[in-house]
Each structure stands twice: as structure tokens, then as C-alpha cells.
Amino acid sequence: MGKIADNVNSIEISGIRKFYNKLANYPDAISLTLGQPDFSVPKKIKEAMIAAINENKTEYTSNAGIIELRREICSYLQGFGIGYEPEEVCLTVGGSEGLMDVFMAFINPGDKVLIPTPAYPAYESCVKLIGGKVVNYELNGDFSINFGALEKVIAEEKPKLMVVSYPSNPTGAVLSKADSEKLRDIIRGNDIIVISDEIYSSLCFDEEYHSIAGYDEIKEKVVLVSGFSKMFSMTGLRLGFVCAVKQYMDSIIKVHQYNVSCAPSIVQWGAYTGLRECMGDVESMKEEFARRRDYLYGQLRDMGFDVNMPMGAFYMFPSIRKFGMGSDEFCERLLKEEGVAIVPGSAFGPGGEGYIRISYAYSMPQLEECAGRLRNFVENYKQKGSSK
Ligand code: PMP
Numbered sequence: 001m002g003k004i005a006d007n008v009n010s011i012e013i014s015g016i017r018k019f020y021n022k023l024a025n026y027p028d029a030i031s032l033t034l035g036q037p038d039f040s041v042p043k044k045i046k047e048a049m050i051a052a053i054n055e056n057k058t059e060y061t062s063n064a065g066i067i068e069l070r071r072e073i074c075s076y077l078q079g080f081g082i083g084y085e086p087e088e089v090c091l092t093v094g095g096s097e098g099l100m101d102v103f104m105a106f107i108n109p110g111d112k113v114l115i116p117t118p119a120y121p122a123y124e125s126c127v128k129l130i131g132g133k134v135v136n137y138e139l140n141g142d143f144s145i146n147f148g149a150l151e152k153v154i155a156e157e158k159p160k161l162m163v164v165s166y167p168s169n170p171t172g173a174v175l176s177k178a179d180s181e182k183l184r185d186i187i188r189g190n191d192i193i194v195i196s197d198e199i200y201s202s203l204c205f206d207e208e209y210h211s212i213a214g215y216d217e218i219k220e221k222v223v224l225v226s227g228f229s230k231m232f233s234m235t236g237l238r239l240g241f242v243c244a245v246k247q248y249m250d251s252i253i254k255v256h257q258y259n260v261s262c263a264p265s266i267v268q269w270g271a272y273t274g275l276r277e278c279m280g281d282v283e284s285m286k287e288e289f290a291r292r293r294d295y296l297y298g299q300l301r302d303m304g305f306d307v308n309m310p311m312g313a314f315y316m317f318p319s320i321r322k323f324g325m326g327s328d329e330f331c332e333r334l335l336k337e338e339g340v341a342i343v344p345g346s347a348f349g350p351g352g353e354g355y356i357r358i359s360y361a362y363s364m365p366q367l368e369e370c371a372g373r374l375r376n377f378v379e380n381y382k383q384k385g386s387s388k
Contacts, residue, residue, distance in 0.1 A: 015347025037233035042281035048273035065091025095227035095240035117351030143173035172310020
């Protein structure tokens with residue numbers, strides 16, 4: 001460890017992967033751990049990528065990505081009232097690279113970054129890798145922003161950046177219109193830049209998608225990170241994007257350029273066709289996710305779990321407090337006793353303790369099997385109490 005950089009030593013591998021890796025010891029176990037949709041990539045996207053290969057569109061693109069796709073992203077976002085010009089968009093290697101580029105573009109060692117808890121673990125790890133300082137902000141019981149706590153922590157800590165993440169992994173909460181307005185007012189009144197991770201924006205079930213990037217009056221204080229992994233069920237194809245005002249984009253592109261030069265050319269052409277021709281497929285996937293959500297939510301309530309109805313993404317985040325054990329122990333025992341792998345809430349930061357994350361990006365038969373096994377686990381617990 002002696003030669004490894006302190007910043008790298010300060011982080012751990014993702015708790016989600018850690019739990020997924022344990023599955024190797026339980027060959028009959030079923031996993032509901034990953035945020036990976038189980039649908040095929042829409043047919044027209046596949047055809048567009050094959051055509052791009054055959055047409056030899058395999059060279060570097062410009063650093064920011066092909067102009068055709070950047071224009072298409074702008075008109076897609078315009079549909080939600082989010083106004084960016086093509087030169088304010090950069091295609092990245094997944095939202096993951098986008099996040100890292102943005103953090104690198106803004107953070108000096110010691111700069112403070114506000115991150116919600118619970119949250120997607122990459123935010124904290126990226127910030128630490130660059131030498132930034134993580135400050136958590138609290139959420140309400142329904143995982144919406146606790147504005148009182150937020151204002152207090154901004155006044156006390158004076159953070160440079162703040163991460164907002166809706167629809168949320170791991171909670172499935174979305175940003176309501178009223179909350180987006182409250183957040184806008186706080187951002188307007190403070191010297192802070194918001195990084196809004198909206199990778200699940202195509203999966204808002206009951207409410208419209210409200211973005212903090214939709215307010216022109218704070219445009220120069222918002223950076224939007226998004227991508228196509230979830231939208232087009234193409235996690236392995238690695239395409240995301242960042243939107244920011246030009247003065248920030250120039251710096252973000254500097255980082256992006258030295259990280260990866262450009263996002264994969266073939267996939268850029270696939271996503272271009274996707275935005276033009278496959279939004280019907282996105283709608284069908286969303287309907288199927290909503291069906292699975294309703295099923296799983298009904299099952300969990302019936303088993304006695306306290307759980308919020310997720311309004312977006314494809315995760316459920318029930319409380320396990322009443323079982324009298326921590327989230328790690330709950331998940332270990334569920335895996336050992338019933339062969340079901342889910343992720344302990346502790347993997348998402350201190351605010352995740354007392355919860356478990358269940359991904360319903362899996363087929364109905366898998367969900368039914370897991371629900372049956374989880375029910376056995378709960379019934380056993382009720383009979384035996386918490387004794388092991
Ligand atoms: N943000 C969130 C909240 C995520 O859940 C994920 C993937 N699980 C990402 C960003 C990154 O996704 P990708 O790199 O595949 O675009």
C-alpha cells in the first residue's frame with residue numbers, strides 16, 4: 001500500500017460490487033443487486049451501430065462528440081424545458097466519465113462538496129480521489145431534500161459544489177416541481193455550483209420529470225450529467241453526456257480530452273438513431289418497469305415492510321429497522337438462508353443504514369421467485385425472532 005496514492009487508499013471498491021461478488025459462493029442464489037436493465041438494446045440502435053461499422057465511422061470523433069448527436073440531445077432536452085446549445089454538450093464514456101470530468105474540472109484539494117446521503121457511491125469516491133472533502137446533506141423520510149438542513153449546511157460549510165441526484169439511485173425518489181423551485185431559490189441565493197445527475201430521467205413514472213437545469217436564471221450555476229445506459233438499456237456500450245455553459249464546458253472538455261479523447265464513435269451513431277427513432281421503445285420499457293414496481297411494492301407491503309413508493313429509476317429502498325439487525329447482517333443472512341442477493345443500504349453512505357436496495361431491473365419470474373424467498377425469510381424471522 002506504501003506506494004499507492006493516499007487519495008486512492010482513502011476509497012473502497014463499491015459496496016454494490018462487493019455484494020455482487022459474494023454471489024460466486026452461492027451458485028443457486030438469485031441477484032437483484034445490479035442497476036442493469038434486462039432489455040435488449042432497441043433494434044434500430046443495433047442496426048445503426050452495425051451500419052456505422054460498415055461505413056467505417058470508426059475514427060476519433062471531435063472531443064465533444066458528433067454534432068448530429070449533440071443537436072439531437074439539445075432538442076430532446078428542450079422537450080423538458082431544458083435549454084442547451086450543441087457547444088454546451090459533451091459526449092462522455094458513460095455518465096461515470098462525465099461525473100469524474102466535472103469533479104476534476106471544479107475541485108481543488110480540500111474543496112467541499114455536498115453529497116446527499118443515501119446516494120450513489122461514485123460521488124463520494126470521485127470527490128475523494130481528487131482530494132475534495134465530502135460533506136453529507138440529509139434527506140427527509142421520503143428521500144426528498146430536507147431544505148432546512150440544506151440551508152444550514154450550506155451556511156456552515158460553504159461548499160463549492162453540491163450534487164443533486166433525482167430520480168434517485170438507491171431510493172427511487174424524484175424531484176417534485178415545488179422542490180425544484182425551492183432548490184432553485186437556494187442556488188440563486190448562494191455561491192454554489194450544482195452537479196445534477198439525471199441519468200434516470202427517462203424513468204419518471206407518475207410525475208413529470210423536473211430538472212434543476214431547466215431554470216435559465218441559474219444556468220451558469222448548474223452542470224447536468226446524464227447518459228444512455230438506462231434510457232436505451234445499453235450499460236455496456238458506455239455513452240453519457242455532460243451539459244454546461246460554455247465557460248465551464250471548455251474546462252470540462254480539457255479533462256475529457258486527456259481522459260478519453262472522445263466517446264466511442266459507433267455508439268454515438270447508435271444513440272443518434274435512438275433519440276430520433278426509439279423513444280417508443282423507451283416508453284415500453286418504462287411501462288414494464290412500472291408494472292414490476294407495482295408488483296414488488298405490493299409484495300413488500302404485504303410482507304410488512306415500511307417502504308416508499310418509488311417514483312422513478314428502478315430501485316426500491318425499504319426500511320429493515322423493525323428486524324433489529326443492520327443492513328449488512330440482513331443481506332448476509334438473506335443470501336445464506338434464502339439465496340437472494342440484494343444490496344445493504346450501508347453501501348450508499350450513513351443515511352442508507354437501516355435500509356436495503358432491491359433492483360427491479362430484472363424479469364418478472366425472477367422478481368416473483370425472489371419475493372417468495374424474501375417472504376420465507378420474513379416469516380422465519382417472525383417465528384424465531386432475531387435469534388440466529
Ligand atoms: N449515476 C447514477 C445515479 C447511476 O446509478 C449510474 C449507474 N449505475 C451512473 C450515474 C453511471 O452510469 P453510466 O456510467 O453507465 O452512464
